[in-house]
Amino acid sequence: MNDKEKILIVEDEFIVGNDLRMMLVKGGYDVCGIAASVEQARTLIEQKKPDWVLLDIILKTPTSGIELAKELLQQEIPFLYISANTNQQTLEAAKATQPYGFLVKPFRERDLFVMLDIARYRYGMETGMIKQKTSTGPVETTPDPDIIGNSSALSKALDQVRAVAPTNTSVLLLGESGTGKERFARAIHKNSLRKNKPFITVNCAALPVSLLESELFGHERGAFTGAVQKRTGKFEQANGGTIFLDEIGELPLDAQVKLLRTLQEREIEKLGGDQLIKVDVRVIVATNRNLEKEVADGRFRLDLYYRLNVFPIELPPLREHKEDIEALAFHFLKKLSDNSDKKISRISKATLKSLQQYDWPGNVRELEHLIERQFILANGEEIDSTDIPGLQAGLIPADGKLETMEEMERAHILKVLKACNGRVSGIMGAADILKIPAQTLYSKMKKLGIKTIYK
Template sequence: MHSLVSNQSDNITVIEIENELLKKDIEPSYHFPGIIGEGVEMQKVYRLMYKVAESNSTVLLLGETGTGKEVVARGIHQASNRKNKPMIKVNCAALPANLIESELFGHERGAFTGATDRRIGKFELAHGGTLFLDEVGELPLDLQVKLLRVIQERELERVGGSVTIKVDVRIIAATNRDLETEVEACRFRSDLYYRLNVFPICLPPLRNRIEDIPQLASFFLSVYSKSSGIKVSSISNKVLQQLKSYLWPGNIRQLEHLIERSILLSNDVVLKEVILPANSDAGKRDNECFKNKTLDDVERNHIIDVLRRCSGKIAGNGGAADWLEIPATTLHSKMKKLKIIREDYYENRV
């Protein structure tokens, strides 16, 4: 009888292993050099990057500010057959309106006051490679018309010039604006939007990438520890849990600056404290959650939230008990009293 149970157990284990291997064959894990994060949300982004990289299709990167759109654009370029040619960036929000046309298309000598020399525009500089139009939603309407023509015809004339110049350029555009809303409000041309929106990729906010936060934080720790000359080699579990619990309105850029500032304030080789700004949205959410709730309800919800952020781990370093600063036996007792079961906090992510 014991042998039969053992054999059944072994068979189940073999089947589970085979299933896991099969899943990996069906849904391969992707990675792009220079991009940090291996979580579920970023795997969705990587799959799209992988599919579009080797084509010449126009890509539109969407997402909140600070989500890493330029890094993703560079990743697509490096994975394409244009990787040995330049990737030229234009920040459409940073240029004065009267200089954007000259910046994009170039100008001839004497084209306007101050044009003492011929200037080669970004489109020509990116010939054979990739042109990254960052913050494309900020372009003035008159420039949108001219940009549309170049994207359609793949040819341009420098400002003040009469010679038509052919360009072979792959376009990657990015914006944190909702372009459909901008089109409805007549602030963005619909024809240009459809030209740019060939292959959209939406980048997830950091608050939806909790599993990537430790890896990102460790990377920034290494970078700024080295550049500042302050030796901080690791991050405490408590700080990691604080970072996971924050909503990150400024996304990855905010995390980067927070780690840099925390290193400068640190007096230890382990980062044991970070000063997180108050999050008004979180406060409003918490106030709503507390309405008509008993003390047991609040405690139960808080424990479940911590368990979720600890991936269901109860005891040991980085576990829920460690984060709550109570013994694991006490946490088990509270969970039993509050009727918290595994299904309340465990998320099975495939």
């Protein structure tokens, strides 16, 4: 860290501001002042020229922290928000000012320094103080051998993985279904100090609500009907390692409360238990939902959103890095060939061209499934079929109007349901064909307004 970096604290609660000052001084930062109001902050900014500002969103003064943030943005002074629980309107206004992070009250010293390190990394990347890495070598140079590609869109996400992996901070993976969120979560774990400890995956959408808390936190014998023996939950299983909570947006509010406490206190309580169990777990979560909209609609806690949104990584849809399609296709083909007596190593130019023309609403997962299907159907040593669902007439109508991702996803699900006579779950049901959990498909159908008479 550069010892000359100066930080201004804007906080109208004296105890909070003083605690921050002592932590920062202990960490080697130069605290150039504590302002209790926007007016005091303006004066100190003019006098001290801080490198960073820690800014409380809600100040008990006529001028809010958000108004000062707008001025900091114009002056190109990077800042982080200090926030307690705020409403959706305040959250949207705060995010519009482009902060480099949110430090959530109550916070610990470790939270402060992790957030600052992440903010400094982001600022360095944006200003060019930290050079953007580009991958020009073989695909194996990525943090995980299953993350394939050299495009700039993918490289940006991979650089974020490299930056955050060695820390213990929570990570929020954002992106459409099929973009490889679990692969990125594993890459973060494999490149962390926890790499030799457990990596536990939980799909929040695949579990019945009645069993979700038991699955995450465990239960004591007799905690509920059917609890005939004690159960160790996923958080306890992941102790010392990493837990990956996929589709976090599906987590019910009751479980969200317990997850928030686990993140804050690093402890869990089993269902039916009366003892707190300390856990040391790194949390990575993923969602394809807009969590801010979920917060606004009352389905996701704002305080939990703050806790999880420390280091978001946006995974690009495949249509935004089509230059990686060829490398991905050959990667999947090699994996299939290595695990089969059937040896196919070539893909025809016509097929590759077709793959490039398609927009892949199912993203990398859809491409992988297509290559697997064509591998099975191929008779020779080359995949030469262009039988890509949706690529033929109908994907782009004659009037040139393109469908939205939601419209394409809805149409594809309806097509599969029709082929399965409406059956969702079970062998050769729609969920089985789409290679997703049945509960996930039910959730998508509900969201897209799709109804079926089968279960």
